[in-house]
Amino acid sequence: xxxxxxxxxxxxxxxxxxxxxxxxxxxxxxxxxxxxxxxxxxxxxxxxxxxxxxxxxxxxxxxxxxxxxxxxxxxxxxxxxxxxxxxxxxxxxxxxxxxxxxxxxxxxxxxxxxxxxxxxxxxxxxxxxxxxxxxxxxxxxxxxxxxxxxxxxxxxxxxxxxxxxxxxxxxxxxxxxxxxxxxxxxxxxxxxxxxxxxxxxxxxxxxxxxxxxxxxxxxxxxxxxxxxxxxxxxxxxxxxxxxxxxxxxxxxxxxxxx
Amino acid sequence: xxxxxxxxxxxxxxxxxxxxxxxxxxxxxxxxxxxxxxxxxxxxxxxxxxxxxxxxxxxxxxxxxxxxxxxxxxxxxxxxxxxxxxxxxxxxxxxxxxxxxxxxxxxxxxxxxxxxxxxxxxxxxxxxxxxxxxxxxxxxxxxxxxxxxxxxxxxxxxxxxxxxxxxxxxxxxxxxxxxxxxxxxxxxxxxxxxxxxxxxxxxxxxxxxxxxxxxxxxxxxxxxxxxxxxxxxxxxxxxxxxxxxxxxxxxxxxxxxxxxxxxxxxxxxxxxxxxxxxxxxxxxxxxxxxxxxxxxxxxxxxxxxxxxxxxxxxxxxxxx
Numbered sequence: 379x380x381x382x383x384x385x386x387x388x389x390x391x392x393x394x395x396x397x398x399x400x401x402x403x404x405x406x407x408x409x410x411x412x413x414x415x416x417x418x419x420x421x422x423x424x425x426x427x428x429x430x431x432x433x434x435x436x437x438x439x440x441x442x443x444x445x446x447x448x449x450x451x452x453x454x455x456x457x458x459x460x461x462x463x464x465x466x467x468x469x470x471x472x473x474x475x476x477x478x479x480x481x482x483x484x485x486x487x488x489x490x491x492x493x494x495x496x497x498x499x500x501x502x503x504x505x506x507x508x509x510x511x512x513x514x515x516x517x518x519x520x521x522x523x524x525x526x527x528x529x530x531x532x533x534x535x536x537x538x539x540x541x542x543x544x545x546x547x548x549x550x551x552x553x554x555x556x557x558x559x560x561x562x563x564x565x566x567x568x569x570x571x572x573x574x575x576x577x578x579x580x581x582x583x584x585x586x587x588x589x590x591x592x593x594x595x596x597x598x599x600x601x602x603x604x605x606x607x608x609x610x611x612x613x614x615x616x617x618x619x620x621x622x623x624x625x626x627x628x629x630x631x632x633x634x635x636x
Numbered sequence: 637x638x639x640x641x642x643x644x645x646x647x648x649x650x651x652x653x654x655x656x657x658x659x660x661x662x663x664x665x666x667x668x669x670x671x672x673x674x675x676x677x678x679x680x681x682x683x684x685x686x687x688x689x690x691x692x693x694x695x696x697x698x699x700x701x702x703x704x705x706x707x708x709x710x711x712x713x714x715x716x717x718x719x720x721x722x723x724x725x726x727x728x729x730x731x732x733x734x735x736x737x738x739x740x741x742x743x744x745x746x747x748x749x750x751x752x753x754x755x756x757x758x759x760x761x762x763x764x765x766x767x768x769x770x771x772x773x774x775x776x777x778x779x780x781x782x783x784x785x786x787x788x789x790x791x792x793x794x795x796x797x798x799x800x801x802x803x804x805x806x807x808x809x810x811x812x813x814x815x816x817x818x819x820x821x822x823x824x825x826x827x828x829x830x831x832x833x834x835x836x837x838x839x840x841x842x843x844x845x846x847x848x849x850x851x852x853x854x855x856x857x858x859x860x861x862x863x864x865x866x867x868x869x870x871x872x873x874x875x876x877x878x879x880x881x882x883x884x885x886x887x888x889x890x891x892x893x894x895x896x897x898x899x900x901x902x903x904x905x906x907x908x909x910x911x912x913x914x915x916x917x918x919x920x921x922x923x924x925x926x927x928x929x930x931x932x933x934x935x936x937x938x939x940x941x942x943x944x945x946x947x948x949x950x951x952x953x954x955x956x
Contacts (some may be wrong), residue, residue, distance in 0.1 A: 380743075383741050383744050383745060383746050383747075384741055384742045384743070384744055386747075387738050387740070387741020387747075388741075389740070390734075390737065390741070391730070391734075391738050394730060394734055395729065395730075398729065399729075399767060419924070423824065441953055457777065465722070465724065465727075466721055466724025466725050467724075467726070468723060469688075469720055469721075470691060470718075470725045470726075470739070472689075472718075473688060473713060473714050473717065474713065474742050474743045474744075474746055475710050475743065476713050476742060476743065477710075480741060488730075505888055517735050566646065585781025597852075625692075628691060628692045629691075630646065630647075631646070631685060631690070631691045634690070634720065
């Protein structure tokens with residue numbers, strides 16, 4: 379029950395921050411959509427009515443929206459921990475009997491709901507701008523996102539751990555945007571090992587849902603296992619490495635400094 | 637709560653190790669306000685953070701209700717809440733009420749269950765009007781009050797306050813000192829506060845430990861500590877210098893005797909064991925035929941006691 383109360387407290391805080399700073403979020407969303415419209419117009423102008431290009435534009439549309447999601451998910455964990463350390467609230471979060479990792483997982487679950495909602499809004503706008511029609515099976519997409527995003531939260535935890543110890547890691551976080559672009563582009567069909575990267579398989583499954591209208595119930599056991607194992611692996615590695623960084627931070631007394 | 641031979645060493649890159657806390661021991665009893673006094677960089681915050689389990693210590697032990705804060709930190713945290721680094725530990729973008737609900741929630745307490753306590757604490761701390769104000773819009777003193785209210789919302793028995801009056805104006809600081817006394821008395825809370833403000837300790841604490849450069853300089857009740865250096869000190873101002881033979885006789889009676897020549901007078905600072913010795917001194921002064929200008933008792937306040945003790949450590953006069 380205690381865990382439920384703490385989950386609810388985190389949910390409420392996220393909602394308060396989202397509502398209070400909604401203008402900022404809306405501007406960010408508008409910029410993303412505006413940038414997409416500009417990129418799409420350029421691509422269309424170059425490709426004219428090329429059928430192959432139209433086909434790849436579908437992929438571009440989904441990849442762009444997923445990139446937004448992945449960026450937000452990945453930086454959310456790292457930035458929020460670094461921000462809490464900077465503000466001085468991180469120590470207070472460590473002063474509860476509820477483990478900090480649970481508070482973090484609670485936050486990630488709420489964030490997934492928020493990011494998924496933003497994803498659906500972006501996709502709707504993109505379809506409106508491009509005239510491309512995609513299959514928006516909300517439940518299937520949400521379930522895949524919910525599981526898949528945990529792999530990126532794992533990477534975010536590694537970054538947060540580095541942030542606790544080395545403080546100024548903004549450049550590293552900035553550079554990682556390009557790595558995520560890579561993750562959104564590389565295809566496991568060409569290089570099968572790519573499937574081991576975080577979120578790649580989730581991206582492939584979402585592509586299948588949106589382009590081919592496949593429901594999550596049609597995915598094979600192999601698909602589900604790959605998705606689960608990929609996310610579990612990265613979140614476990616993330617938690618373990620974060621815990622190591624946390625231990626060092628406890629030793630050096632760096633939890634409240636930034 | 638017990639702190640036994642606590643030691644914290646920070647490894648400095650390419651430099652010698654820095655011993656922040658060295659063999660510090662004290663115990664805080666239930667319902668007591670205990671002061672951790674020391675100048676900046678004395679090791680107060682490191683000690684507090686070791687007690688909170690936010691800093692791993694290298695030797696010694698911190699026991700909270702019998703639980704080691706190194707080995708069973710979570711169990712110890714059931715009994716502790718803290719305000720660290722002034723008022724940085726709260727969410728400035730949330731209102732006072734939202735902060736209270738959040739911190740109660742992450743401690744596993746339902747919002748509804750704390751409603752009565754929230755009302756009580758906000759009234760006690762005169763924050764009812766600020767209930768729905770975003771913390772960022774409050775004054776420093778108000779923020780500090782909010783931070784303390786947050787530490788009380790979960791109703792844990794031990795409250796740790798790191799520099800609770802830091803940066804507050806005189807009025808607000810006095811207000812807060814009064815509140816701390818009320819909380820300890822009415823709610824039976826055990827309070828450990830670290831400060832370099834002697835007024836806070838003098839007015840609120842029952843006992844204290846003074847640390848300097850990581851080491852214990854003194855550990856006693858506030859009253860005893862003040863008595864320690866508050867022997868019978870007097871300042872006697874005379875029109876002229878006392879004759880040498882009289883001076884010699886006075887020196888034999890006093891513990892300390894200091895003479896200082898001023899522009900048009902002489903000041904004698906004396907310390908005696910027994911106040912009755914003053915009769916004899918006055919008789920000697922009378923026969924010296926030197927005009928007496930004034931006689932006053934000089935009492936140290938805790939600040940002077942503290943300064944003397946800290947100075948003593950620097951000169952290696954006082955050992956832990």
